[in-house]
Amino acid sequence: MENMEKTVSDKIAASEILSRIVDFLFPRRCLLCGKVNPDGKYLHFCERCSPEADILRGARCLRCSEIVGTEGIPDTPTCARCRDDPPWFNKSLVVGSFxxxxxxxxxxxxxxxxxxxxxxxxxxxxxxxxxxxxFDKAVLVPVPLHYSRKLKRGYNQSELICRMIAKTFPDANLRIAKILKRIRRTPTQTTLDREHRAGNVRNAFALSNEKAAKAAFDKATRFVVVDDVMTSSATLSECAKTLKRAGFKNVDAFAFARRL
Ligand SMILES: [Zn+2]
Ligand SMILES: [Zn+2]
Known part of the structure; x- marks a missing residue:
């Protein structure tokens, strides 16, 4: 027993030494202030630039994640904008503001x-x-890239975020289903205003294989469409619309960051 404990503590000490050597050879830097090898909770942000400061706080609209009041005030099911022009997803969650x-x-x-x-x-x-x-028991659906953009970038960041979510909550029984495809190439959303964003992505998505999706999932399946950044929510809303028009009713949205 004592020997086993010793082996474990030896291993921890060895990995600690190894990571110090790696840090010496390939120094990590805080991506905001440049501090070398920050030793806090985050590998690429120092204590002072701690990302926790950017978590979305305060009362939010549960539908679109817009902040509607200060911390302590209860969340609201819909905000004024969602009542006027509701997104296709039922509710949403974001980690922080952009x-x-x-x-x-x-x-x-x-x-x-x-x-x-x-x-x-x-x-x-x-x-x-x-x-x-x-995220409990959700089926995560990454927002797809057009194949030409994926070819250029080499990966789809939304897929990577889906995998990151599943790793973060290993007991949440998450599945990842790449069931959407982008059927037309759309210019980047970042340079457009709210109204043009909605038009830009309208009918840009389809199920890759509707028959297979309907065989694999039923109406009660809870989908969460996943994107990296949500701005006007037009992209996430269009993806949710595609799922809903196929008969799936339980569709929510997640974005890592929200541009307010
Ligand atoms: Zn820093
Ligand atoms: Zn809202």
């Missing part, structure tokens, strides 16, 4: 091939209190 560390994580993942950032994203997601219950 600022500071949350913004940097989204950029690293999407544009810099930054899969190393997924570990920090997972640590941050685990801090979001409603997340575990939100």
């Amino acid at each position: 600022t500071n560390a949350v913004r940097q994580m989204s950029i690293e993942l999407k544009y810099r091939n930054g899969t190393y950032i997924l570990a920090d994203m997972s640590r941050l997601l685990a801090e979001v209190r409603p997340a575990r219950a939100f």
Whole structure:
């Protein structure tokens, strides 16, 4: 017994030494202030630039995740905008606003091939209190990229986020189903205003194989469409619409960051 404990503590000590050597040879830096090898909870953010500061706080609209009041006020099922023009998904969750560390994580993942950032994203997601219950037994559906864009980038960041979510909550019985495809190439949403965004992605998605999806899932299946950044919610809403028009009623949305 004593020997076994010794072996375990030896192993921990060895991995600690190894990670120090790696840090020495390939220093990590805080992505916001440049501090070398931050030793807090996050690998790529120092204590001072801690991503937890960027978690969305305050009362939010449960439908679109817009902040509607300060912390302590209860959440609301719909905000004024959702009453006027409701998105197709029933409810949503986001980790944080598109600022500071949350913004940097989204950029690293999407544009810099930054899969190393997924570990920090997972640590941050685990801090979001409603997340575990939100994802319980869900089928995660990544927002698809058009094949030409995926070819260029080499990966779909929404798929990577789906895998990150499943790893963060191993006991939530999550499944990932790549059942949507993008049927037309759309210009990037980032340069368009709200009205044009909705038009830009309208009818841009379809089920890759409707028959197979209907055989695999039923009306009660709870889907969560997953994207990296939600801006006007037009993309997530169009994906939810595609699922709902196929007869699936239980469709929610998740984005890592929300541009407010
Ligand atoms: Zn820093
Ligand atoms: Zn709302």
